[in-house]
Amino acid sequence: MTASDASDSRAPGARRMIAISSGKGGVGKSTVAANMAVAMARAGLRVGVVDADVYGPSIPGMLGIARNAPPAMSAERKVIPSEAFGVKVISMAMLSDDDKPAILRGPMVTKYLQMFVQQVDWGELDVLLLDLPPGTGDIQLTLAQAFPLTGAVIVSTPQDVSLKIARRGLRMMEQVNVPILGVIENMSGFTCPSCGSVTHIFHQGGGAAVAEDIGVPFLGSVPLDPQVVDTGDSGTPLVAAAPESPAARAYESIAAALADGGTGAAGIATPFSWTLADGTGKPEPAPVQGDGPAERLVALDHDDTGLLLRWADGHEQCIAPRDLRLACRCAACRDEMSGKPILDPDTVPLDIRLTRIWSVGNYALGMAFSDGHESGIYTFKALRAMQDAELEDV
Incomplete structure (x- = not known):
């Protein structure tokens, strides 16, 4: 990134930029991001979401936003984001067909990410969430280098292999001085709807243990709930469809903790x-x-x-x-x-x-x-x- 890039790398109007990350796929990171965004909006915050998983965008589907519906342009030649449940969204899914893969090399991915943050008419936002793809590769490094992130949230399941890989994601963010705002343990036990007994399918308490070991906050556990899948597929997030469910209450608690979490690491203001x-x-x-x-x-x-x-x-x-x-x-x-x-x-x-x-x-x-x-x-x-x-x- 050049000096000229640094002068305008903050998303216009965004007070806080939070990356939602995971070490591996399949841990429900995008589902967590979508539900947290809606929970924050229901709490009165102005929220935007960048679906930064360029190769596998899923946020629009979870929020009921039509895919392959090219966004309009403002008079200032900025992209007007889609909006659902009070959340503004930009995603590669709006620019491509359902079954058309995004075959892009690294430099083009970087350009898309910069466009998604800088050239979108977000208006005034309290929080901009960046739903990252899994892993510790080029996209994660690009975002850490190009944008002044307030911090990152790591999503994992209680499964040992997931937790081990989540540690790598934590360490990667630490190496680029992105503050770790906390760890979320997703799919944390299944409550039987008939008898009420809880079965810990992927073990128990691993997320809290990793957070304590690394020395970062543990934001909470989200239980397994079949409604999460059903509501996500129907385009209505759980926090809107079933706000009294245990999983929805967990999302709301985590969202509240992040909303009240200050402004990240104290240091010279970036970008400059x-x-x-x-x-x-x-x-x-x-x-x-x-x-x-x-x-x-x-x-x-x-x-x-x-x-x-x-x-x-x-x-x-x-x-x-x-x-x-x-x-x-x-x-x-x-x-x-x-x-x-x-x-x-x-x-x-x-x-x-x-x-x-x-x-x-x-x-x-x-x-x-x-x-x-x-x-x-x-x-x-x-x-x-x-x-x-x-x-x-x-």
Whole structure:
């Protein structure tokens, strides 16, 4: 992502952007997302949903929105989202036939996702939910890099294999500094409609145990309910069709917890694009938290000595522009397989300068230099480690 991309990567009008994620398919993630969205709307919030599963979109069907119904355009040439149950929705399902696969390479998927967020006439939203495809691949990384996510929710079943893969999804979000808002355990026990006995088909309590082990909130358990399937297939989410059912009450409780969950990690506001020559776009500093995570950036500055960084735990450091340029890990500067530097230090001027700095999601900075180089991504972890390594050598 370039500096120009960073300046407008937030969804227009969206106060909070929450990713609904899962490590594997088949855990009911989209069903959870659809029902949470409707529950939030019923509670009075202005809610939008981006069906980010470009290859397997399902949100429109669950909300009773006609597939293959191309959305209209506003006077400002933005896509007007469909709406159902008080929720605004954009999805690939609106742009393709039911049985027509989306055969797209990564760059085209990225363009669609950016369009779904940036070029849709969302109006004023309290929450924008991003229903991600399962896994930890290109789409998840694109969203983490391109958009300032408030946080992510991980959906899993109590089954051991699902929980193990859910941990990978948790760790992936942590690596790109997306706050984990919590874990949801879906399909958590089946209550017999005749006798009332509960059978834990996929084991019990695994979601809560994973959340406790990782140190993130456990948002709740959603029980198995045949009505979830029936209402989803009919296009009427359970929270609207059977609001008094145990599963619907669980969805509403989880939605309320997320709605009241604050604004995510405290740090410099993203996105930003800062041109050093005239100072435009410089991010405002955030309050320093003496007990905050070491790799959460709260302030940026620049002077003749280099880039000045301040972290949430109060630590400050200064890194010279030439050191930053030599530390670039892009494919032009490092061997992609071995990680060994291929940039010749003799080709980097001693008086090289930083010209632009921009945010890359919540976890890194992009930088442009006076020699024209601007393809490197500097993670907060790597920046903090540069200073730590220098201090160890003193």
